[in-house]
Every structure is written in structure tokens, then in C-alpha cells.
Amino acid sequence: MPLPYSQYRFPKSIDTLALPRVTFPPGFKRRCRELGKIILVTGASSGMGRETAILLARGGHTVYAGARRSDRMLDLAELGVTPIEMDVSRAEDNDRAVRRIVDAEGRIDVLINNAGFGLYGPVEEIPLEEARYQFEVNLFGLAHLTQLVLPHMRAQGAGRIVNTSSMGGRVFTPFGAWYHASKHALEGWSDCLRIETAPFNIQVVLVQPGLIRTEFGQVLVGKLQKLFDDSAYKAGLDRMFAMISTPAATDRGTEAEVLARVFVVAATAARPRRRYVRGATARPLMFIRKWFGDDVYEFVLRRMFG
Numbered sequence: 001m002p003l004p005y006s007q008y009r010f011p012k013s014i015d016t017l018a019l020p021r022v023t024f025p026p027g028f029k030r031r032c033r034e035l036g037k038i039i040l041v042t043g044a045s046s047g048m049g050r051e052t053a054i055l056l057a058r059g060g061h062t063v064y065a066g067a068r069r070s071d072r073m074l075d076l077a078e079l080g081v082t083p084i085e086m087d088v089s090r091a092e093d094n095d096r097a098v099r100r101i102v103d104a105e106g107r108i109d110v111l112i113n114n115a116g117f118g119l120y121g122p123v124e125e126i127p128l129e130e131a132r133y134q135f136e137v138n139l140f141g142l143a144h145l146t147q148l149v150l151p152h153m154r155a156q157g158a159g160r161i162v163n164t165s166s167m168g169g170r171v172f173t174p175f176g177a178w179y180h181a182s183k184h185a186l187e188g189w190s191d192c193l194r195i196e197t198a199p200f201n202i203q204v205v206l207v208q209p210g211l212i213r214t215e216f217g218q219v220l221v222g223k224l225q226k227l228f229d230d231s232a233y234k235a236g237l238d239r240m241f242a243m244i245s246t247p248a249a250t251d252r253g254t255e256a257e258v259l260a261r262v263f264v265v266a267a268t269a270a271r272p273r274r275r276y277v278r279g280a281t282a283r284p285l286m287f288i289r290k291w292f293g294d295d296v297y298e299f300v301l302r303r304m305f306g
């Protein structure tokens with residue numbers, strides 16, 4: 001007759017068997033907690049936004065990718081990313097995008113405000129409506145999206161806004177007045193927002209890319225050529241055009257994938273920094289302006305741009 005279980009003694013070898021302690025690699029538990037965020041990345045049809053959406057989706061997050069050219073995001077769908085056709089300068093598109101995500105997922109954890117472009121040209125000649133559009137896309141569009149997601153993040157008790165600024169939010173280059181104005185504005189705007197939303201456990205993070213190999217230069221040069229064919233500033237514009245469109249200049253840029261890794265950290269790190277600086281020329285230029293002052297910085301610009 002079998003012994004009742006309470007009287008049964010396991011053979012010594014099993015009785016004293018010490019089960020191996022399960023040890024996780026460093027950071028494993030933290031990474032698990034970080035997984036599974038609901039994220040909207042704007043400007044995801046090319047460049048840094050696109051690479052960031054891919055990397056986040058590969059990391060197990062639920063990613064929505066926004067841009068105007070939805071045909072350029074079809075292949076993202078194969079990776080599990082949901083493309084949303086949207087123009088960040090159109091309020092109704094922003095409303096529709098956020099409603100769609102919250103209806104489908106019940107929450108939104110991270111907004112990566114990355115859509116943007118560079119309007120370059122002489123201040124004297126840039127039509128103000130072009131300048132206003134620069135701000136519509138690079139500042140007011142993302143401000144509207146931020147207003148739309150904040151109530152959900154407050155209700156959740158957590159959230160994160162990652163804003164794509166630029167080294168151009170801290171330094172300046174010839175003919176970049178409106179672009180730099182938009183990125184300088186974004187820097188100050190984001191700093192204020194960070195303080196406002198901190199009590200609700202909503203972090204605001206800035207990424208400041210340097211020179212990155214994306215379609216940014218093409219879009220910039222395309223607009224330059226369209227707007228300033230017979231400019232009074234032609235000599236300077238031609239020098240800048242030559243400087244930014246040579247293969248040597250484009251080759252100097254950092255790969256967008258490198259920045260995508262920075263965005264993933266900015267979006268998912270448990271304790272993110274306020275700012276992440278990455279990419280060719282960003283650190284040296286920001287360093288020179290900060291520590292040597294504007295005289296030296298402008299001397300360096302003259303050497304670079306002629």
C-alpha cells in the first residue's frame with residue numbers, strides 16, 4: 001500500500017537538490033517592462049522616422065507610423081507597423097490619427113514628433129507664408145498632436161513625448177533663419193512642457209541630430225531651387241548649395257539607423273535624459289558655440305561655407 005504523501009521521504013539526492021537560481025542578463029527585467037508600448041512616430045515615410053518605426057516594431061512595440069506619403073510606408077505594414085496617412089499641419093488629420101490609435105489600443109504611451117523639413121533661403125526673400133508653413137510643420141503641428149495625446153497620458157498616469165529638434169536648435173547656419181527659428185523655438189517649448197507634465201509622470205525628451213543621411217537635404221535643396229532662382233543673394237546661396245549637395249558632404253552624414261537607436265532609447269529608457277545629441281558635426285559645432293562664443297563660431301562658419 002502506498003505511503004500517504006505526508007509520510008513519504010524523497011531520496012536524499014532529490015530532497016537536497018538545489019534548483020539552479022534563475023539569473024537574468026543585466027537589464028533583462030527592465031527591458032521586459034519597457035516592451036509593449038503603444039507608439040506614434042510622425043515623419044515615418046523616410047529617414048530617421050522610418051528607421052525608428054522599424055526598430056521599435058522589431059523591439060516588440062505597437063507602432064503607428066504617420067506621414068503624407070502613405071505609399072512609402074506600405075512595406076512597413078509587413079513589419080507589423082500600422083501606417084497612417086497624415087499631414088501634421090492639418091488639425092483634422094492629427095485628430096483622426098490619435099482617435100484611431102486610442103480607439104484601437106485604449107492608450108498611447110509615446111509620441112515621437114519627428115516630421116519636419118528645412119526651409120532655407122535669405123530672410124529678405126522668403127515669402128512669409130512659406131515661413132509660417134515651416135512653423136506649422138516643425139512646431140504647431142507637433143504642438144497640436146501633443147495637446148491631443150496629453151489627456152490620454154494623464155489619464156494613464158504615464159507617457160512620453162520625444163521631439164526631434166536638431167543641432168540647429170542650438171547653433172545656426174547661413175540662410176537657415178526660419179529652420180533654426182523653428183528648432184530653437186521647439187527647444188524652449190519642450191523645456192517648458194517638461195516641467196508642466198512632470199507631475200503627471202509624462203517625460204519630454206529632445207533628440208538633437210547632427211548631419212544625418214536622409215532625404216532632408218533633397219527636400220531642402222528642392223525648395224531652394226524653386227524659390228530663389230534669381231536671388232540677390234545668389235552667390236552665397238550657390239556656395240551653400242554646392243557645399244551641401246556634393247557627394248562628400250552627403251557622405252559625411254551619419255546613417256539614419258544610428259539615430260534610430262537613439263530614438264529607441266529616448267522613447268523607452270526608464271529614466272531618459274532631457275537631450276540626446278548624436279550625428280556628424282553636432283557635438284563639435286555645439287561645443288564651439290557654447291564654449292568659445294559667437295565670434296569663434298561665426299569664424300568657423302565662414303571657413304565652412306565660404
Ligand SMILES: NC(=O)c1ccc[n+]([C@@H]2O[C@H](COP(=O)([O-])OP(=O)(O)OC[C@H]3O[C@@H](n4cnc5c(N)ncnc54)[C@H](OP(=O)(O)O)[C@@H]3O)[C@@H](O)[C@H]2O)c1
Nearest residue numbers: 043045046047048068069087088115116166212214215216
Ligand atoms: N537629416 C538631418 O541632417 C537632420 C538634422 C537635424 C534634424 N533633423 C530633423 O529630423 C526630422 C526628420 O528628418 P529626416 O532627416 O529624417 O528627413 P526626411 O528623410 O526628409 O524625413 C522627413 C519626414 O517628415 C515627413 N513630413 C514632412 N512634412 C510633413 C508634414 N507636413 N506632415 C507629415 N509628415 C511630414 C516626411 O514625410 P512625407 O513627405 O511623406 O509627409 C518624412 O517622412 C526633421 O524634423 C528634421 O528637421 C534632420
